[in-house]
Amino acid sequence: MSILYFFLYLLLVTIIGLLYMGAARKITAHIQNRYGPPVYQPILDVLKLFAKKDTASHGIMHSLGPVIAYTGIAATLLFLPLGNHTPLLHFNGDLFVVLYLLVVGPLGMALGAGESANSNATIGIARALSMMLGYEIIFFMATLPVFYHYGTASIYRVIQAQGAFPDWAAILFPISFIAGLFALQGLMGEKPFELVVAPHEIASGPMVEYGGKYLGLLQIWHAVGIIVETGLFVDIFFGPQSILWFFAGTFIVFFATVIVNAVMPRFRIEQAVRFYWGLPLLLSILGILQVYIWR
Amino acid sequence: MAMFYLLLLLVLVGIVSFVLGPIKVLRNIIAFLGAVTAFFYFLTNIKPGLIYSLNIRVYNVHFEAGFSSMFFGVIITALFIIFLIASFHEENDGAYYLFAYLTLTGALAVLFAKDLISFFFFFETMSLFSFLMVLKGKSDTSFRSAFKYLVWSVFGGYAFLMGTFLKVYYTHSVMIGDISYLAGGVKLLILILLLAPFAVKAALMPFHLWAPDAYKDSKDTFTVFFSGGLSKIGVFGYFLVLFKVFTEIAVKYPYFLKAFAWLGAITAALSGIYAFMQDDAKKLLAYSSISQLGYVAVGFGIYTHFSVVAALFHALGHAVFESLLFLVVAGVYYRTKTTDLRKMGGLIKRMPLSFIGLLFGIIATSGIPPTIGFPSKWLLYEALILKGDLLLTSLVFFASITAFLYSYKLVHGIFLGKLHEEHKNVKEAPLGYAFGTVVLLVPLLVLGIIPGLVIKPIDYIVRFYLKPELGYNLANMNTPLGHVNFPVVGLVMGLTFALSLFIYLIAGKSYRAEQTDNYTATEAIDEDFELHYAGEFYGFMKKAFGRPLTWSFEKILNAFLKLFSFLGEVARGFYMGDARVYLFYVIAFFALLAYLMGGKL
Amino acid sequence: MVSPILVIALSLFFAFVIPLLGMVSKKLPRLVPPLAMLVNLWILITNIKFVSRGAMLVTTAGLKPPIAINLAIDRFSLLFVILIQLIGLLLSVYYLSQDNRDQRFYMLFLLNILGASGIVMTGDIFNSFVFLEILEISSFGLVASKKDRKALEGGFKYMVIGAIGSSLYLLGIIVLYLTTGSLNMAEIAKLMPHIPESIKLFAALLLLAGIGVEVELFPLNAWAPDAYHGAKDEISTQLSSIISKAGIYLAARIFFTIFNGFYALKIIFYLGVITFVIAELAALMQKNVKRMLAYSSIGQMGLLMLILSLVAKRGDVFVITTVILLALNHAFGKGLLFLSLGALSGGNGEYEIENLGGNGRANPLAGFLFTVGALSIVGMPFFFGFWSKISALISLMKTNVIYLIALVLVISLVEIYYYGNVIVNLFRGEGKKYGISIVPAAVMILFALFVIVFGIWPHPVFQIAQSAAVSLIERTTYISSIIGGM
Amino acid sequence: MNGGLLFYGSSVFLMVMGIFIAITGKHLIKILLGIDLFDVGLNLLIISFGYVNGGTAPIFSKYPHIFKNVVDPVPQALVLTAIVIGVAEMAMGLAIVMKIKEKFGTCNIAKLKELKW
Amino acid sequence: MKLFKFAQSRSLWMMHFCTGCGAVELPPTMTSRFDMERFGIIPMATPRQSDLLLITGYLTVKTLKRVVRAYEQMPTPRYVIGFGSCTINGGMYWDSYNVIKKLELYIPVDLYINGCMPRPEAIIDAFLKLREMIDKGEANAWKKYIENYEWYKKNQAEVFDVEKWSLKK
Structure with a gap:
């Protein structure tokens, strides 16, 4: 029974993710005061992509790339408790399992894109991996004080440990929270740090050779990715939520990143990495020091 | 006695394979059989606790097989067999195998040695013969790097000797015994001196200058044993000095341990950065090997039960995936005669098995779950957080991020991207390499999924010195912080992979699509259109790091060495060349002495 | 019992027979030296059993010791004589392969060996001066025998310093004679306590001058680099292996048996340290391999004297055994290095590191032998040098001079650097091939064999060195067996 | 030992002159002569040690029992051999100097600077 | 499946080959005044990802080669809209030696918008027309390209070296 429950769960999250992407396009449209597509547009896009007759593939690894990407994000989803709603497997793994599974996605996509032997794709991947040097560190340093404070590495227990509104981790550790926000912007690949899929510069980066169903898979991967990344952030900083409040929380966080995405221009890659080693790094170190002093 | 017979056996096989040098086939068979018998002899007869001392009138050499020496001995001998099988494909002369066997003898003898002088003797033997092995390297720069390696390892050896003499002077015993009861700063000095050679062998930051060149220039198959096996002697040394020689180090010198951990973290981070700046596959792997050994140093620096088990497990992991990577690169070199990432590319089409080997190797290097790299990294992080120094944890995390960068660059440079014209009809790596790859893949996955198999012996070693706190069984590991069930993680990844494959199908x-059918803004491209972007892969990161990238410890060291050459100039100046001046020296000397002794005359 | 005096007599006889043989045929003189050496060795070996306890006295002209000149041989001096004769034999066999020698060279060679063995055997101080002079004059000749600009210059410098040194040595003897009234070493040793302190110091200083030149201590060794560099390779071998060993024996005999090791040895200690440091550092900067080996040889001698001077402090057997080990290792290792360098450079004397590049690969045997010699001198395991270096460090520790161990280790690191530099250069690129005939190759292999065989199993050499050291320590038995009459 | 100031003074003077010439001499032969002077001075010093004022040679066959002022014979014997050795030294030295003149073309020691540092 | 047909018509990813003077009409259609995104049409960077190819003006021999290559790189089902009269009959360049007179000969075109550079309203109309055609299943010009592939190739061969430029299927 749990297998069916697992499929349903995954489908639900994918659809919600696609709706988030539709909402994002709607928000950016309204910011540019135009109507923008209907919210369910991404679902249509995915269906259209899967309906494509035949798409070009450059080898087994090329076609397996999106598959591994989706595997990575799906596996991470399973280990991530959504609010205090406990999914199947969060007991068998903690923060580090999630962090390392998060990397499997981009690595799989990178392998596939690498196989497509297109220089745009490779430049895109080089940027994606270098960006990780920037935001991954800040994200980890932002979440570290929370885990250290509650003395556990399992996300579920961190959620339980945080009480009602006034003693959320976001309130107790404001500096780390802000640093986490900076990191989230990079993690999601939103506009100031949208160097990986920069359509104008490197023709949508790694996705340059992906068409049809591969692109469909990558869209789903991106959709689930939004939920997982924002969900992780919400779990750590916003404490125990019912499933509804959890999705509301993720949407609010997602809404914030989309707004920033709609108005910000794009960094050059070395500027982006250097930016992360500037203010956000300082903030996260302050966060850690705060834990030492305050605890 | 068993230990002495083992070493004797190895030396004899070495000599026999030297004598049979020209007859290739016979020599290979003998060499292979010798290694295998040594391995099984090692497993069957060497029991921990076996004591044996050999009296050669001048000094008596004491051997003792401890648990840790068993652990490392098995790793090193196994890697030696894999190296041997792969090396039959290269054309090596008899002397190559003689030196290989003598290096192995030196390495094993170091593991067994109980008294410090014989420890130094075998350490020097190992350094000398591995120097000769590197000297037989393939490129013309291998002389310079071999020489650098020799000077560095002899520097380590002499520091160790100095430490030994200090120890013997104060404790009047040559045995590897405890020195923590000594008074004053001398025990810190002895500790640092005894630790130096192992920091050199395991390429800790300030002592790592020899490693990249030596790993790059030595023969490809030997690098497998060199970086996988011999660096384990460094790790064994850490364990030996930090636990057996200086038992109450945590109590007496906690700051030394903290500095040691930070040094390990800095090594991991910096060599990670240098790794992804390299354009040569072997140099990249050399820096990656140094980076991985940095984690082991961090593990020892934390000095809790978790961290030491993590360090030993990571040392085993390093032996497995590092030798796997070097083996695959050796196979690629054997076929394409180049290790320069810019010239290779697209070999996945021609060498699929090697690609799978390298893929799992880099997954293990970056510590992604189903492989052996993940449990040790996970345990290391748990230990770091439990210990409480979060800044160190962040630096270690930064170092493990660099692992993703250089491993992807490696896999992309060699296997992905455009297949060059000259590699059109390259065949798969020969049997020797393929066998080694497959053999190494098994522990890489099995120990990744059920780490309990190996945690048990490791815990058994560390339990003797540190209070056991790590809860573990065959499948999962839990610490006060968190709990991971590795088979479940592996299973989940398999399940979701099946699901997305189903969606894909x-x-x-x-x-x-054909190779030229590529999006190049609708320009028609032909064969020699350079699609393979491998050189300067992270070129823009040079701008991101900016000037600090140009600082290197080598410059500081060379400035220091200038001092010696200055002194040399001064010393040389005395011998002016004119006989009369020499005469003047003699007379002046006597005049001076007479004056000094004048009082007593 | 064949009297060891024959060793000196026969050598003289052979030396002066050579010109006669020379007239008979060109080939014959070459055979004389090896024959002489063989006979000497045979004589010495038969005498071993007489030296098992205390010194053996050989009287000349029938008179009792204090009056006549006599030979006093104990195990310590017998070991050195056999060493000198053995290396002499090897070198003379080496010369067999070279036929462009004129007979005078062989005479000088025989005189040199005679001088060296004379010093080691004599019991009379003035007699040691005479043998020292014979040794020095013949080595001036040998160094200058190559008759090219470098050799002559080296020879001249050696001559100037050697002459002055030996004159001061003579003055020292006279001072000792005036105070003790006798010339016999044992006699002087017995009367030593009665000599006033300052006179004893003045005599020691003067004697130190003579010996210092031979043993290449710092201010007195200015001639050595030029002499080694100028001379032919075999002569440098002879210089480093035979002549300096005789110097070591003389130093040990005088400063230990006669002066019973008093504080004057402090000077040698400091001199030894300075020599060791300066020589090795100077060697670091050398571009010419021959000169580098010269400096390295001086450095090794400095270390040796350093250890010798420790004898006075504790006087236990281990320190002297180390001295003997170091001497043996230096004799064979350094000799091997000079000979193989000759083979590597094909005897035409261009020893620059650059144009030696690749020669090791071109003529593999010479390259291999050079590496063996270098690794042994540097003290790598499985070579005899390892044991001598370790025991040197242990003896340093035994006489609790701990900081010095650090200095010796740092300096030997420098040593490994420049030796490694040469070795690596030898095997890089392709060099010029020089033919090497069987005889010299055989000699070099014998040298190498000593170093390797006793490197792996040092037990027998330790045995001999220990017994010789014991005989040097027992000063009183030496004196009693000589003065106390037969 | 009471040879008087004359002998000691003159021998020391000779030795000092020898050394001075050897050190400051330009010409090779001058240096050799300096060394030889030093030897001669030394020999004179040794002889003067054994000198007994008014003593005669200790030949007992003619005057069997005179024991008082007999000159000490041993230093004289030593000096004999020392002189012979000095000669040998000088012979070898001059041979070398001849060859140097032939090969270097000059006898000026400043030119003998090929082997240095 | 009807749902797929609905999805295909509602989300058309457009790649506009900006030759000639039509390109300048597209920005206004994309941006806030006319906002074609509300019909699910967004510009994509590479032919692999797009299903709608807009030829926005006259084609010369040089650009036709690239258009054909881009067209072949697009996954099926793919649609082509020709802007302006130049694609129909060469427009005002009817007598120039290197302008392609009839686009029809070289790649199958689903829809033409006449007018010497149609205004954004006309473009939006065209998109809605195309959406109906897809719903009704009439927009299968891409099948014609596959069925009489040789005919198209013959025509193209007259104009440029097909061997070098076209993709080997």
Whole structure:
């Protein structure tokens, strides 16, 4: 029974993710005061992509790339408790399992894109991996004080440990929270740090050779990715939520990143990495020091 | 006695394979059989606790097989066999195998040695013969790097000797015994001196200058044993000095341990950065090997039960995936005669098995779950957080991020991207390499999924010195902080992979696009259009790091060495060349002495 | 019992027979030296059993010791004589392969060996001066025998310093004679306590001058680099292996048996340290391999004297055994290095590191032998040098001079640097091939064999060195067996 | 030992002159002569040690029992051999100097600077 | 499946080959005044990802080669809209030696918008027309390209070296 429950769960999250992407396009449209597509547009896009007759593939690894990407994000989803709603497997793994599974996605996509032997794709991947040097560190340093404070590495227990509104981790550790926000912007690949899929510069980066169903898979991967990344952030900083409040929380966080995405221009890659080693790094170190002093 | 017979056996096989040098086939068979018998002899007869001392009138050499020496001995001998099988494909002369066997003898003898002088003797033997092995390297720069390696390892050896003499002077015993009861700063000095050679062998930051060149220039198959096996002697040394020689180090010198951990973290981070700046596959792997050994140093620096078990497990992991990577690169070199990432590319089409080997190797190097790299990294992080120094944890995390960068650059440079014209009809790596790859893949996955198999012996070693706190069984590991069930993680990844494969299959079919059918803004491209972007892969990161990238410890060291050459100039100046001046020296000397002794005359 | 005096007599006889043989045929003189050496060795070996306890006295002209000149041989001096004769034999066999020698060279060679063995055997101080002079004059000749600009210059410098040194040595003897009234070493040793302190110091200083030149201590060794560099390779071998060993024996005999090791040895200690440091550092900067080996040889001698001077402090057997080990290792290792360098450079004397590049690969045997010699001198395991270096460090520790161990280790690191530099250069690129005939190759292999065989199993050499050291320590038995009459 | 100031003074003077010439001499032969002077001075010093004022040679066959002022014979014997050795030294030295003149073309020691540092 | 047909018509990813003077009409259609995104049409960077190819003006021999290559790189089902009269009959360049007179000969075109550079309203109309055609299943010009592939190739061969430029299927 749990297998069916697992499929349903995954489908639900994918659809919600696609709706988030539709909402994002709607928000950016309204910011540019135009109507923008209907919210369910991404679902249509995915269906259209899967309906494509035949798409070009450059080898087994090329076609397996999106598959591994989706595997990575799906596996991470399973280990991530959504609010205090406990999914199947969060007991068998903690923060580090999630962090390392998060990397499997981009690595799989990178392998596939690498196989497509297109220089745009490779430049895109080089940027994606270098960006990780920037935001991954800040994200980890932002979440570290929370885990250290509650003395556990399992996300579920961190959620339980945080009480009602006034003693959320976001309130107790404001500096780390802000640093986490900076990191989230990079993690999601939103506009100031949208160097990986920069359509104008490197023709949508790694996705340059992906068409049809591969692109469909990558869209789903991106959709689930939004939920997982924002969900992780919400779990750590916003404490125990019912499933509804959890999705509301993720949407609010997602809404914030989309707004920033709609108005910000794009960094050059070395500027982006250097930016992360500037203010956000300082903030996260302050966060850690705060834990030492305050605890 | 068993230990002495083992070493004797190895030396004899070495000599026999030297004598049989020209007859290739016979020599290879003998060499292979010798290694295998040594391995099984090692497993069957060497029991921990076996004591044996050999009296050669001048000094008596004491051997003792402890648990840790068993652990490392098995790793090193196994890697030696894999190295041997792969090396039959290269054309090596008899002397190559003689030196290989003598290096192995030195390494094993170091593991067994109980008294410090014989420890130094075998350490020097190992350094000398591995120097000769590197000297037989393939490129013309291998002389310079071999020489650098020799000077560095002899520097380590002499520091160790100095430490030994200090120890013997104060404790009047040559045995590897405890020195923590000594008074004053001398025990810190002895500790640092005894630790130096192992920091050199395991390429800790300030002592790592020899490693990249030596790993790059030595013969490819030997690098497998060199970086996988011999660096384990460094790790064994850490364990030996930090636990057996200086038992109450945590109590007496906690700051030394903290500095040691930070040094390990800095090594991991910096060599990670240098790794992804390299354009040569072997140099990249050399820096990656140094980076991985940095984690082991961090593990020892934390000095809790978790961290030491993590360090030993990571040392084993390093032996497995580092030798796997070097083996695959050796196979690629054997076929394409180049290790320069810019010249290779697209070999996945021609060498699929090697690609799988390298893929799992880099997954293990970056510590992604189903492989052996993940449990040790996970345990290391748990230990770091439990210990409480979060800044160190962040630096270690930064170092493990660099692992993703350089491992992807490696796999992309060699296997992905455009297949060059000259590699059109390159065949798969020969049997020796393929066998080694497959053999190494098994522990890489099995120990990744059920780490309990190996945690048990490791815990058994560390339990003797540190209070056991790590709860573990065959499948999962838990610490006060968190709990991981590794088979479940592996299973989940397999399940989701099957799911997404299913989604992929039900969608439409795809056709195999030809290599030139590529999006290049609709320009027509032909064969020699350079699509393979491998050189300067992270070029822009140079701008991101900016000037600090140019600082290197080598410059500081060379400035220091200038001092010696200055002194040399001064010393040389005395011998002016004119006989009369010499005469003047003699007379002046006597005049001076007479004056000094004048009082007593 | 064949009297060891024959060793000196026969050598003289052979030396002066050579010109006669020379007239008979060109080939014959070459055979004389090896024959002489063989006979000497045979004589010495038969005498071993007489030296098992205390010194053996050989009287000349029938008179009792204090009056006549006599030979006093104990195990310590017998070991050195056999060493000198053995290396002499090897070198003379080496010369067999070279036929462009004129007979005078062989005479000088025989005189040199005679001088060296004379010093080691004599019991009379003035007699040691005479043998020292014979040794020095013949080595001036040998160094200058190559008759090219470098050799002559080296020879001249050696001559100037050697002459002055030996004159001061003579003055020292006279001072000792005036105070003790006798010339016999044992006699002087017995009367030593009665000599006033300052006179004893003045005599020691003067004697130190003579010996210092031979043993290449710092201010007195200015001639050595030029002499080694100028001379032919075999002569440098002879210089480093035979002549300096005789110097070591003389130093040990005088400063230990006669002066019973008093504080004057402090000077040698400091001199030894300075020599060791300066020589090795100077060697670091050398571009010419021959000169580098010269400096390295001086450095090794400095270390040796350093250890010798420790004898006075504790006087236990281990320190002297180390001295003997170091001497043996230096004799064979350094000799091997000079000979193989000759083979590597094909005897035409261009020893620059650059144009030696690749020669090791071109003529593999010479390259291999050079590496063996270098690794042994540097003290790598499985070579005899390892044991001598370790025991040197242990003896340093035994006489609790701990900081010095650090200095010796740092300096030997420098040593490994420049030796490694040469070795690596030898095997890089392709060099010029020089033919090497069987005889010299055989000699070099014998040298190498000593170093390797006793490197792996040092037990027998330790045995001999220990017994010789014991005989040097027992000063009183030496004196009693000589003065106390037969 | 009471040879008087004359002998000691003159021998020391000779030795000092020898050394001075050897050190400051330009010409090779001058240096050799300096060394030889030093030897001669030394020999004179040794002889003067054994000198007994008014003593005669200790030949007992003619005057069997005179024991008082007999000159000490041993230093004289030593000096004999020392002189012979000095000669040998000088012979070898001059041979070398001849060859140097032939090969270097000059006898000026400043030119003998090929082997240095 | 009707749902797929609905999805295909509602989300058309457009790649406009900006030759000639039509390109300048597209920005206004994309941006806030006319906002074609509300019909699910967004510009994509590479032919692999797009299903709608807009030829926005006259084609010369040089650009036709690239258009054909881009067209072949697009996954099926793919649609082509020709802007302006130049694609129909060469427009005002009817007598120039290197302008392609009839686009029809070289790649199948689903829809033409006449007018010497149609205004954004006309473009939006065209998109809605195309959406109906897809719903009704009439927009299968891409099948014609596959069925009489040789005919198209013959025509193209007259104009440029097909061997070098076209993709080997």
